[in-house]
Amino acid sequence: MTESAGSRPPFTPFMASLPAEVPFVPMEAIQRARGGRPFRARIGANESRFPPSPKVVEALKSAAEEARLYGDPEFWDLRSALAARFGIQPRQVSVGEGIDGLLGHVLRLFVDHGDRVVLPQGSYPTMGYHIRGHGGEAVHVPYRQDRVDPEAMVAAARKTGAKILYVANPDNPMGGWITGAEIQAMTEALPPNCVLVLDEAYAEFAPPEALPPLDVSRTNLLRLRTFSKAYGLAGARVGYALAHEAVCAGFDRIRNHFGVNRLGQIAALAALEDEAHLQATIAASVAAREELTRIARAHGLTPLPSATNFVTMDCGRDGAFAKRVLEELAARDLFIRKPGAPGLDRCIRVSAGRPDEMALFAETLPEALKAAARG
Ligand SMILES: Cc1ncc(COP(=O)(O)O)c(C=O)c1O
Incomplete structure (x- = not known):
């Protein structure tokens, strides 16, 4: 232990109870x-x-000196480009520091200490990390034949009064998928006051049947996507949410305004342009x-x-x-x-x-x- 000088307040009891960990x-x-x-x-x-698109590499090279400037804290160009791509409005798109960053915000928006979050047992560990970090209580639902079990998950949400039901689709770590029709059935069967957080990190690799049609009129469905996988930009840390505008406005209460840095925004925009x-x-x-x-x-x-x-x-x-x-x-x-x-x-x-x-x-x-x- 390094010798220490000075006196600081203790961490809050809740913070002191958390493990210091990378998940x-x-x-x-x-x-x-x-x-x-x-x-x-x-x-x-x-x-x-x-590698990412050569156009991304070129854009980053020519913007290298712009690293001295803050990025646009409203991510306007990127949100507009994403909105145009999906045929929705920029106010229905939120941008964050990867899906991982957005998941933390989602927990902060919806989960108080002791609130339940339903997720598949053994699924993406960063979600578990954020649940712990926000004082939520994870309710694990076993996979059925190596696949997410939609009915059992909705039943668990009903039974526990969960605020969030989290599904990665396509799934990590098993790689499989449930269909868009199953996702739609889940959102329709959700109990009141529960939101389905659909982590679509791998959407671009999935067959069309795995993706429900985009419907940002639903307030209980939040879709998260990323530039980390198919766009080859994991190190740039850019993800986005497609959701009802009221949910997106929620992110504006808590997000880290410069969290997606200037070069990350430039890279993501250039990537979107190279279909x-x-x-x-x-x-x-x-x-x-x-x-x-x-x-x-x-x-x-x-x-x-x-x-x-x-x-x-x-x-x-x-x-x-x-x-x-x-x-x-x-x-x-x-x-x-x-x-x-x-x-x-x-x-x-x-x-x-x-x-x-x-x-x-x-x-x-x-x-x-x-x-x-x-x-
Ligand atoms: C299901 C899932 N969600 C999110 C992520 C991370 O996404 P991001 O790099 O956008 O934070 C991963 C990365 O492995 C993942 O498997």
Whole structure:
């Protein structure tokens, strides 16, 4: 412990009760723990392994000196461009520092200490982090056959009087999806005073049937999207919400005005303008997804259907075995991740990567499986 001088107030009792944590172990921390040895393939974080549009790179280069200026705290150009893209009004679009940032705001808007939030057991850990950080109480609903269970989730929301029902669709960590029709049925069946927070981080990779029609007249449905995945801008931290204008106005009460920085806004705008590049990235990611499916099958694993930029693979044994597979891949310098919740933990999760990364995975997986089987 470093010696300390001066006197500060204690953290509030609630803050003092929180763990200081990052909700997952970052790849950089894993690398530091390995004495800095780099990974040969970074296929664990579901980032895009394909670069952003050359137009984005050009826009960022020519705006580099603008980093001295604040960005537009109303994100007007970006909100207008998004509104035009979706055929809605700028007041029905909110922009934030990634979906992660927006999720924190959503909790702050709707959840008081002790309020319930329903979410699938083992789903996106950052949501759990924000629930804890805002004093909410998570109500976990198990997946059914590796898929979000819409009826059970609505039933849990009814039973517990939850303020929020959170679903990532397509889903992380399992990669599957429920249909737009199921989402619509959920919003119609929600109890009063409950909002469906639909995290669509992977929407661009999904079949059309997974996405309900956009309806910003509903006040109990909030859709969150991001430039982190298909647009290849995870490091720029830009996400957005499409919602009823009253909900968007809620964000204006609490958001971090310069949270999406000037260069992030410039990058996102340029990315939106290059539809051909977006389509090429989606095609490359889908091809890599198919390759992962093939590799998994070739080595006796069961790939789960995926509408994302990753494939979750059932290793066919228990969580301890899947963990060994992950460790043996890491020992061979491949970074992947795995679901942690009991029942899902029999799987590993591999991001769609560049062809060289897919080839490396294909070459390394059989050795890792053999070593994992030895125990
Ligand atoms: C379901 C889900 N939501 C949100 C995110 C993060 O999105 P962002 O980078 O926009 O914060 C991820 C990233 O892995 C994710 O899987």
